[in-house]
Amino acid sequence: MSNNNDIKAFADADGHFRRQKSTFRDHISREPGAEFPPEKDRYVLYINWGCPWANRTAIVRMLKGLEFIIELVVMDYEMFPDGWGYTGAHGTMPKDPLYGFTRHRQLYEKASPGYTGRVLVPTLWDRKTETIVNNESSEIIRMFFTEFDGLVEEKYREAAHPQGGYLPESSKEKIEVFNAWVYDDINNGVYKTGFATSQEAYDENVEKLFAALDRVEAHLEKSEGKFLFGNHVTEADIRLFPSIARFDVAYYTLFKCNLKMIRHDYPKIERWYRNLYYDDNEYTRGGAFRRATYFDHVVPKGPVPDILPQDT
Ligand SMILES: N[C@@H](CCC(=O)N[C@@H](CS)C(=O)NCC(=O)O)C(=O)O
Structure with missing residues (x-):
């Protein structure tokens, strides 16, 4: 991503979108003296x-019972010419409740005066040191998995997770390998496809994207449980879900990811997605995935409905 004045100029000169690294990389940690x-x-x-x-982090905040420990600030989903901000127009907040800011950039400038990088959500803020x-x-969700376990109810701790945590030691390696190609070709792949400004860049990325979806479909075909790695939600499910929830209703049209649709062409992914979305069990805190999913942004009208009923 080029760091120029046009906030929506995402692709480089060769037509390829390259995601910038996130700038703030500190960690909340239970280690003494952290x-x-x-x-x-x-x-x-x-x-x-x-x-x-951002959706992933909100899901994990709910799954881990962190609502009473970590405050949530929701800004508009619309991007203004000067970046993310607040209007309160969509049931979101009218301004930043901590400082009264109307643009998220102001919070970045508070943390880092003269900040010129991209202003991203999600952002994890520390009230005490007034910094990001x-x-x-991907790092925020891992902190949420483990670092607050001394403060949450026992049932939400990693030790109480039936598979030994959202990132169980026994399948950590497999999950990380899975996450890596899902990130490159799906989570980020939809952006590389949608933000491409040359035919060559678009073609290359759209093909990789659908090859990766085929691979997820095949993975689910062989999966021993309802989820990607067994019978319980793991990090792999949490990281894939937000991309699939947006696929048919947004990426298919807006990002030209239109070789196939999840609902028509990927029965295993569609089943997995609807299972997570409609789940009301304790292990999703009675619907964390559904409560974090909104279909009411400015997106194309079709397909209708946004998500098919549970049992079609
Ligand atoms: N790698 C980051 C990516 C975050 C990101 O790109 N967020 C987008 C919104 S979906 C953003 O804030 N974009 C604003 C911009 O690029 O100016 C993460 O996973 O947290």
């Missing part, structure tokens, strides 16, 4: 409901 120890009411998660990366701890969703 700069950012887990504490109730200290950290604030900034998101909007449109962003799939981290703005990389």
Whole structure:
């Protein structure tokens, strides 16, 4: 991504979109003497409901019972010419509740005066030191998995997870291998396809994207449980879900990811997706995936409905 004045100029000169690295990479840690120890009411998660990366962090906040420990600030899903911000127009917040800011950039500037990089959600803020701890969703969800376990109810701790945690030691390696190609070709692949400004860049990425979806379909075909790695939700499910939830209703049209649709062409992925979305069991905290999914942004009208009923 080029760092220029046009906030929506995502692709480089050769037509390829290259994601910039997130800038703030500190960690909340239970280690004695940690700069950012887990504490109730200290950290604030900034998101909007449109962003799939933010979506993961909101899902994990719910799954882990962190709602009473980490405050959530929801800004508009619309991007203004000067970036993310607040209008309160969609049941979202009218301004930043901590500082009264109307643009998210102001929070980045508070953390890092003169900041010129991209202003991203999700953003994990520390009230105490008034800085951004981290703005990389894959790292934020891992902190949420483990670092607050001393503060959450026992049933939400990793030790109580039937498979030994959202990232169980026994399947960590397999999950990480899976996450890596899902990230490259699906989570980020839809952006590389949608933001491509040359035919060559588009063709290359759209083909990789659908080859990766074929691979997920084949993986689910062989899976021993309802989920990607067994009978319980793991990090792999959490990282894939936001991309699939947006696929037919947004990426298919807006990002030109239109060789196939999840609902028509990928029966295993569709079943897995609807299972997670409609789940009301304790292991999803009675619907964490559904409660974090909104279909009411400005997206194409079709397909209708946004998600098929549970049992078709
Ligand atoms: N790697 C980051 C990516 C976050 C990201 O790209 N967020 C998008 C919203 S979906 C964003 O804030 N974009 C604003 C921009 O690029 O200016 C993560 O996973 O947290």
